[in-house]
Amino acid sequence: MELCFILLTIFFSNSLGQEFPLGEISEWGEHEISSGEATLLSDKKLQITNFHYDGEGPAAWFMVGKEKDGYTEERVELDGLIIPNEKGSCDILGAYDDENITLTIPKGMKFTDYSYLSVYCIENNHNFGYFRIKDEYAFTTPAPILLVNVTTGEITQQRDLSEDDAPENCDQENLVRRRRRDLGTPYRKYQLR
Template sequence: MMFHLVQNGLLLFVASLSVVFAEVKLGGMESWGFNGVRSGMVSMMSPSKLKIRGFDYSGEGPAVWFMVGKEDDPYNEEFAELKGTIIADENGSCDKLARYRNENIMLTTPEGMNFTDFDYLAVFCTRFNHNFGFIELKRDAQFGQDEIAAYADEKRPKQCPQDPDNDEEEEDKVEEEKEEEDKEEEDEEEDDNKRKRKKSFVASPKFAPIAPSATK
């Protein structure tokens, strides 16, 4: 009888450990309500995986990305110059964040980087140093081998540029210059066609007007 009680107690203890290791809950994002940023429970699922439930963001910020950083940054202030690292969104894209409406998303760090290396994740506008919201991470979060192995074979996203706002501005400038060049080529081609039509008209034979027939 005693053996069965000990055995059952051990099984319950192991089961409780697996629950803790499977998901390290951090709470909801703290925010100032700007651009509608808020979330439900945020959880670290493995060293490289972070799940955000019920994430809302209006998508109206001009240059907003997910950013991870360290405790030296004033990440708990709304306006601050954070020196964190921009990471890809849930689709592995480094484009600025679009609109989210009560969405459950999973973020993944690039190769050689884990969420356990950092102290916070923020929704940050790099153009105006505006912190829309943040969640504190746990460096000491521990995970079972099963949880780590579950994501081990998944492809990690690429490392995002760390000044993507300027990169986008440069891309826009290049695109504008290309459009101007294309317009100039079209104008030159149109002028050339006009000259050809004019030359063709001048070179065409002239016919004398036909005299009206004499009436009887």
């Protein structure tokens, strides 16, 4: 008897392929930070055009967080999460010269679960600039891919493709601890979510 399988994926919404514009970065003129239009491409990807940053912040990373953080302030202690840069690296940000970049949020996270993306210096509690992610932005992702045995109807495999190119989470606590050790400053544990 020959077994036959069907590869099946179902889309539940017409919002697939929809993008949400976030505008240009809101900034205070520090470290030559600027950007063109940023766009939320999906709940996992955010594109920034013409991103410029001089790379001179002593401990700056991309960071996401919630509304309660006060992210619209320049000097603020944000309680967000460091996310990888466009290369999937958790290294301190270097210089960008009007580059078009696409950030992919780590596995198990979605940009739409957060209120902002910031370029934030943990060393000086300095928010160099931010993009607001509105609550009403919502994407519907495809259902997991199912491998179905057409003879028995049994589902033999499930796979969620939306996580395929997602980087690993940054180990925020160790990044901050290592940076403070390198600078000879006391380590202060950040509350991690």
